[in-house]
Amino acid sequence: PEGEAAAGGAAAGGAAAGGAATGGAAAGGAAPRVDLGAALGTPDVVAAASEPANAQRLAPHVAPPTSGAADDVRTTLLSPQFAQAANQFSSALTSGQIGSVVSQFGLPADVTAAANTGDMQAFFKALENASSGSEASKSQDDKKKDKQDDK
């Protein structure tokens, strides 16, 4: 609880500062503080993440196995340690200081820009837009492949 308390406190301060600096999204809607820890542990999210194809993508990123047991996607999402990390992430996100961290993951520039505003909703919207773009191109690739296979 020590770490979490500190992170929470920092987030409140950071959000206020971010709002003042950008004067944009954060000041417009009176968005409440959303903690991703609880949100990512809801049954909907657990079910979506546990679908075989998704679980396979997430598997390399779970905590390393110990002599006790190995975590899977479900145990990860439901563990308090993950919830703390997710809360820390949402605090950093709303403080508007996460753009450079996010950019390391090869996300498009507009997603990174949205992350920098400190507006969680804008960041998520940008992520959805970006993914629908790549989804479309991916399915086009698949079609091309299918055609090639036909030949």
Added chain:
Amino acid sequence: MGSAGDWCTVESDPGVFTLLIQKFGVKGVQVEELWSINDCIFENLRPVHGLIFLFKYVQHEEPSNPVVTDNRLENIYFAKQVINNACASQAVINMLLNCNHPDVYLGPELTKFKEFTMSFDPYMRGLTLSNSQTIRAAHNSMSRPCLFEFDAKTPSKEEDAYHFISYMPINGRVYELDGLREGPIDHGPVNPGQDWLDIVCPIICTKVNTYLDNEINFSLMALISNRKMVYERKIYYLTEDTRRMQTDEAEQEIRNLQMLIELEDTKMMTYQQELARRTHNYLPFIITLLQILAEAKKLMPMYEKAKERALKRDRNLQA
């Protein structure tokens, strides 16, 4: 302050403390959380080497008993707290270095540290501790990696400060070791045949009650002999006995102890697993998960639901 600054905050959890102590190279002890304080709670924990009282630091109170400043300090290991984040390690080390129980094996690292700093005054001891690479490395290996720069930049607010104090018997008297004081606080003698826990319990009860009244968060932990070691020792003696005189009772007792050992093994494995999670960098997992949800068009619905819950929470707080 320089290098003394980069100590991470560690969670106040019995698993973290137990693994931290092992990381220092100490053997024969573990830490258990106490959920209440009365005589019977210690029944299965004896011998209890010390108690750690952790609370959200509010304000400076006057010590309830005299602070030791005389030459007893030469035989009590007391280090002053120099930096806040180190206080978990500091409380534990203060306690371990005063432990004279045969169950407790300090190991080379802490033995060397004790020899090196024993002649120092409390402030210099605290400073040496904060600058110890090995102790800091062990301490920091218990906490989440600092992912975001803002963690380091934002000064932690004073109200978030937690404080650890410990109680233990040293040379026949009960002392309170609080790194923010000038010295140990003397809570009086342990008379022959008396259990030091009988002296310390009322002191802690008084403290607990004032903290309960003021709704201050606190927790209480005990430094005890390694359970598995204690159970194995009991089994050894029982086996010796049964060689001479076979009894069903002893065999039943051995079976019970074996079961308790299994529980201890499971507990230690859980601690390891929790530590692996606690120190893991979940950022790649979170980003990938958000991408997965975005592709499935489940990200915004998740956010909307979370926002609704947060609004409800805020409304409830205002009401």
